[in-house]
Amino acid sequence: MTELLDLARTIALEAGELAARRRREGVAVAATKSTVVDVVTEADREVERLVLGRLQDARPSDGVLGEEGASVSGSSGLTWVVDPIDGTVNYLYGIPHYAVSIALVEGEPDPLTWTSKIGVVLNPATSEIFTAEAGAGAFCGERRLRVGGPTPLNLALIATGFAYAASTRGAQGEVIARLLPQVRDIRRQGTASLDLCFVADGRYDAFFERTLSPWDHAAGALVAREAGARVTGMRGAAPSSDLIIAAEPSVAARLEAVLDELGAFDAF
Structure with a gap:
């Protein structure tokens, strides 16, 4: 190869x-x-x-x-x-x-x-x-590249992105408003492939997003995974438009659980 x-x-x-x-x-x-x-x-x-x-x-x-x-x-x-x-x-x-x-x-x-x-x-x-x-x-x-180490969620810098549809962005914004007090901070830079690579390089502790297309994450997800990140979809499924989460494995598990509690999987 x-x-x-x-x-x-x-x-x-x-x-x-x-x-x-x-x-x-x-x-x-x-x-x-x-x-x-x-x-x-x-x-x-x-x-x-x-x-x-x-x-x-x-x-x-x-x-x-x-x-x-x-x-x-x-x-x-x-x-x-x-x-x-x-x-x-x-x-x-x-x-x-x-x-x-x-x-x-x-x-x-x-x-x-x-x-x-x-x-x-x-x-x-x-x-x-x-x-x-x-x-x-x-x-x-x-x-x-090597993903960052285990980090408490309240000290984790989390990257995300938003959908193009206005109603979907509104629902995503409501989830972010509830997530923000539980993490170090949120970043939204607008390029999912680079966000995934930044997780791989330890520049972010985690990245998650819904409604991504296959080309948005195909390359970046492999970069993150090969750097030691857990890259997963909703409730253990493969990454897809439903959800992608990428982070050091323990951080990914905690973030997924919190997002589920916040209703992020059912918001739209």
Whole structure:
């Protein structure tokens, strides 16, 4: 798999350079998706076309699942899961916290059943690149990553995110209001793939979010897991749009229990 990790890293770096160049030139909304605040830029589409082309040239038998519409069936049993620009709203506003995310999974491209093989997450604005290969650890550049140690929940820095639908965000906000007094603080930076990598690097104690799409967490979840985090979904299921929690195992268990008590699993 090492050559496939090298391939993903090379493509991510090229895609990140294109995204950064387009950001310098100026970015505008090209369309909206699920709601008026769920935006896509022409750069999202252009970067995805680049990634898809490079993958098809190098791996014509593999499938591809991309956020902006790229969907290619393969015959190899492997699928590349691509978010060309994760954190598009940050990207649109010039906030230097967005990512190119590329994962390789085995099996059907469904997070409930797939087996993650490779994950690469690049922040073009900072040049930080996070990589992981199943069974081989996680890295930021050449530095091996390790999740933070056990932390009491009241001292834990927790990252999260919110859905695009206004009614869902309202329900999520009510949960956060009840969670906030029980933790050190909350962070919401708007790029799930990087949030997961920050858990891997001990910059956050935990991350949780609902309503994520497969490409939002495919690569970052593997980085976090390979750094020693427990990455799980709702009540022990695999991570999915229902829920993803990533943290040092004891922190993850405590956070999941508190969220359940707060009604976070039943809020929407």
